Amino acid sequence: xxxxxxxxxxxxxxxxxxxxxxxxxxxxxxxxxxxxxxxxxxxxxxxxxxxxxxxxxxxxxxxxxxxxxxxxxxxxxxxxxxxxxxxxxxxxxxxxxxxxxxxxxxxxxxxxxxxxxxxxxxxxxxxxxxxxxxxxxxxxxxxxxxxxxxxxxxxxxxxxxxxxxxxxxxxxxxxxxxxxxxxxxxxxxxxxxxxxxxxxxxxxxxxxxxxxxxxxxxxxxxxxxxxxxxxxxxxxxxxxxxxxxxxxxxxxxxxxxxxxxxxxxxxxxxxxxxxxxxxxxxxxxxxxxxxxxxxxxxxxxxxxxxxxxxxxxxxxxxxxxxxxxxxxxxxxxxxxxxxxxxxxxxxxxxxxxxxxxxxxxxxxxxxxxxxxxxxxxxxxxxxxxxxxxxxxxxxxxxxxxxxxxxxxxxxxxxxxxxxxxxxxxxxxxxxxxxxxxxxxxxxxxxxxxxxxxxxxxxxxxxxxxxxxx
Numbered sequence: 001x002x003x004x005x006x007x008x009x010x011x012x013x014x015x016x017x018x019x020x021x022x023x024x025x026x027x028x029x030x031x032x033x034x035x036x037x038x039x040x041x042x043x044x045x046x047x048x049x050x051x052x053x054x055x056x057x058x059x060x061x062x063x064x065x066x067x068x069x070x071x072x073x074x075x076x077x078x079x080x081x082x083x084x085x086x087x088x089x090x091x092x093x094x095x096x097x098x099x100x101x102x103x104x105x106x107x108x109x110x111x112x113x114x115x116x117x118x119x120x121x122x123x124x125x126x127x128x129x130x131x132x133x134x135x136x137x138x139x140x141x142x143x144x145x146x147x148x149x150x151x152x153x154x155x156x157x158x159x160x161x162x163x164x165x166x167x168x169x170x171x172x173x174x175x176x177x178x179x180x181x182x183x184x185x186x187x188x189x190x191x192x193x194x195x196x197x198x199x200x201x202x203x204x205x206x207x208x209x210x211x212x213x214x215x216x217x218x219x220x221x222x223x224x225x226x227x228x229x230x231x232x233x234x235x236x237x238x239x240x241x242x243x244x245x246x247x248x249x250x251x252x253x254x255x256x257x258x259x260x261x262x263x264x265x266x267x268x269x270x271x272x273x274x275x276x277x278x279x280x281x282x283x284x285x286x287x288x289x290x291x292x293x294x295x296x297x298x299x300x301x302x303x304x305x306x307x308x309x310x311x312x313x314x315x316x317x318x319x320x321x322x323x324x325x326x327x328x329x330x331x332x333x334x335x336x337x338x339x340x341x342x343x344x345x346x347x348x349x350x351x352x353x354x355x356x357x358x359x360x361x362x363x364x365x366x367x368x369x370x371x372x373x374x375x376x377x378x379x380x381x382x383x384x385x386x387x388x389x390x391x392x393x394x395x396x397x398x399x400x401x402x403x404x405x406x407x408x409x410x411x412x413x414x415x416x417x418x419x420x421x422x423x424x425x426x427x428x429x430x431x432x433x434x435x436x437x438x439x440x441x442x443x444x445x446x447x448x449x450x451x452x453x454x455x456x457x458x459x460x461x462x463x464x465x466x467x468x469x
């Protein structure tokens with residue numbers, strides 16, 4: 001495996017006059033509390049001597065969300081709080097500012113933070129932009145109003161309650177023509193996106209309902225119609241054709257209607273029209289058609305590539321002094337992949353694996369910019385991906401080795417426990433899995449999230465940014 005030779009890149013040291021009249025140390029402001037921001041700050045608080053820099057994290061929540069387990073929250077396997085890692089406990093040297101950055105002044109070195117109608121402005125000497133991503137949407141009539149995503153805890157908890165509510169309502173429908181039509185709508189789930197989010201949600205939710213079907217008098221899990229659509233030609237294309245084909249067989253063997261090279265043309269309250277001309281009566285549209293960088297990226301006026309902020313291999317942003325970026329919002333050259341004949345390299349994929357390791361590289365290089373250590377370019381080979389399909393079914397590719405079935409299940413769960421960055425969360429998630437094996441599955445409907453709060457724009461808070469073309 002070849003790549004560009006390691007090289008050192010000079011970084012500006014923190015300005016001596018940056019402290020201003022108060023004489024404060026240089027301030028490092030991190031925008032975004034996802035994997036990249038969390039691991040960057042954890043590196044900095046461990047490696048920078050006390051008093052060297054003021055570390056500030058701007059994030060809307062006081063936790064790091066371990067998003068790969070959201071499908072298990074949506075199916076009641078894992079308790080929601082157990083995949084929320086406390087930022088105050090794990091980052092004790094970091095000042096936490098709760099809110100969302102709505103504006104970045106690159107010239108004046110200041111960010112504007114909004115929360116609950118309040119506006120706060122923070123000066124910075126080093127700015128780390130890791131705002132993450134939002135669910136990808138297209139200009140499709142009805143989707144913003146009718147679709148529900150699976151990228152936040154709010155959305156996961158809502159989806160779980162919504163599924164239970166629809167099946168409760170279906171079970172109570174009278175045996176009339178009108179009742180049967182309404183029942184069909186309530187018992188149909190359309191999921192868009194055959195990547196990780198859509199595939200894992202459909203597979204796990206279908207399996208979950210088979211375990212709790214005694215909850216209903218007249219309805220069984222086999223009565224629920226599952227439709228999974230994607231414009232791609234394969235399921236889970238990131239895992240390769242062999243594992244994607246295996247996942248497709250598992251889904252179809254369970255009765256899931258998988259339609260590839262197909263998408264949604266329009267959506268209404270009680271129906272979805274597909275691009276193949278099919279109209280499906282449904283009251284549940286789950287949207288997992290990939291991700292795009294946070295809208296904040298397009299507000300900056302900096303170079304982007306495919307909607308992501310262009311960075312150097314060292315994760316600095318060209319032309320913006322003291323600005324860094326990583327994770328889903330950054331286009332980082334993948335040095336672990338051989339360059340093409342024209343010298344071009346692809347960007348790293350927007351995965352939790354890359355975000356976590358880029359966060360560590362960010363911390364190291366920001367520390368070097370402050371005069372501690374040496375900066376190095378980000379280089380990380382793909383260690384493999386996993387997908388849990390519910391029950392004993394899973395697919396995994398650790399270190400390029402394709403695995404299926406129970407062995408892949410063990411690898412998938414082992415990876416998630418390893419990747420969770422707090423021991424207390426690991427123990428709680430492991431106990432959740434154990435309880436789900438030994439005890440009856442949880443089937444309570446909490447109804448703690450309002451329908452309007454689970455809409456894509458509300459749950460993912462995209463309305464504070466100007467719409468982009």
